[in-house]
Amino acid sequence: PTNKMTYGERAAKHPNACASRLLSLMERKKTNLSLALDVTTKKEMLDIADKVGPYLCLLKTHIDIVDDFDQDLIEQLLVLAKKHDFMIFEDRKFADIGNTVKHQYGNGIYRIASWSDITNAHGVPGEGIITGLKEVGLPLGRGLLLLAEMSSKGALTYGEYTTQTIEMARRNQDFVMGFITQRCINEHPDEDFIAMTPGVGLDVTGDGLGQQYRTPRQVIVENGCDLIIVGRGIYGKGRDVQAEGRRYQEAGWSAYEERISQ
Numbered sequence: 001p002t003n004k005m006t007y008g009e010r011a012a013k014h015p016n017a018c019a020s021r022l023l024s025l026m027e028r029k030k031t032n033l034s035l036a037l038d039v040t041t042k043k044e045m046l047d048i049a050d051k052v053g054p055y056l057c058l059l060k061t062h063i064d065i066v067d068d069f070d071q072d073l074i075e076q077l078l079v080l081a082k083k084h085d086f087m088i089f090e091d092r093k094f095a096d097i098g099n100t101v102k103h104q105y106g107n108g109i110y111r112i113a114s115w116s117d118i119t120n121a122h123g124v125p126g127e128g129i130i131t132g133l134k135e136v137g138l139p140l141g142r143g144l145l146l147l148a149e150m151s152s153k154g155a156l157t158y159g160e161y162t163t164q165t166i167e168m169a170r171r172n173q174d175f176v177m178g179f180i181t182q183r184c185i186n187e188h189p190d191e192d193f194i195a196m197t198p199g200v201g202l203d204v205t206g207d208g209l210g211q212q213y214r215t216p217r218q219v220i221v222e223n224g225c226d227l228i229i230v231g232r233g234i235y236g237k238g239r240d241v242q243a244e245g246r247r248y249q250e251a252g253w254s255a256y257e258e259r260i261s262q
């Protein structure tokens with residue numbers, strides 16, 4: 001199964017172009033770290049992305065929290081993505097009917113589909129949400145993640161909801177490249193959804209607002225996930241973002257090496 005394969009081996013045979021691009025980037029740059037950059041000014045965003053860029057495979061954004069958002073921010077993020085060789089994931093968590101999300105993805109002031117390699121969606125509206133997003137994203141070579149499980153305390157993403165979300169992904173593998181999940185979802189021999197996991201930290205276990213943290217080793221080795229998504233563990237108050245970026249990159253990569261060598 002995917003658990004024992006290298007990212008490079010998976011990249012070579014992955015049918016989803018966006019997934020294949022990400023997996024080869026991870027192999028080439030030796031990183032499974034995604035930075036969740038929840039900051040509210042353009043300056044902080046660009047400054048931290050530039051400093052942590054060397055350690056990342058994927059920059060996760062919440063573009064709608066930036067007070068001074070403008071098109072120049074997007075252009076500069078794309079410059080950094082090229083300079084440091086990382087991809088971009090706008091964590092938009094679409095949740096409406098197909099026709100609406102199509103516009104939320106392609107139009108408005110953010111025009112997410114025009115710059116974000118990857119985005120994500122809830123399965124709650126039913127499969128039309130994937131169809132709508134696919135109309136916009138697939139011609140641009142974009143990839144979609146579905147939210148299978150959330151990291152926060154009391155999340156309702158479990159049981160039949162998660163099961164049906166996974167089935168939706170299985171029927172749309174040309175566009176759905178993976179999941180936001182707390183464990184590896186792949187079951188069938190040739191199934192290769194990328195498992196990305198938020199709620200990762202080395203120093204604390206929560207944030208007082210429901211977030212729950214596990215270590216990179218728990219996530220990658222014990223639960224078989226592929227990418228660690230780390231936010232405040234890297235850029236939180238008083239932290240040296242460069243040092244923390246390197247620390248999480250090393251922790252994530254050594255956990256991966258341990259997993260594939262088992």
Ligand code: 5IU
Nearest residue numbers: 036150151152180198199211230231232
């Ligand atoms: N995020 C979660 N949990 C989830 C999902 C998304 O934490 O289940 I879906 C996002 C929220 C934030 C980042 O952007 O991942 C985690 O940031 P911290 O490492 O700062 O908690």
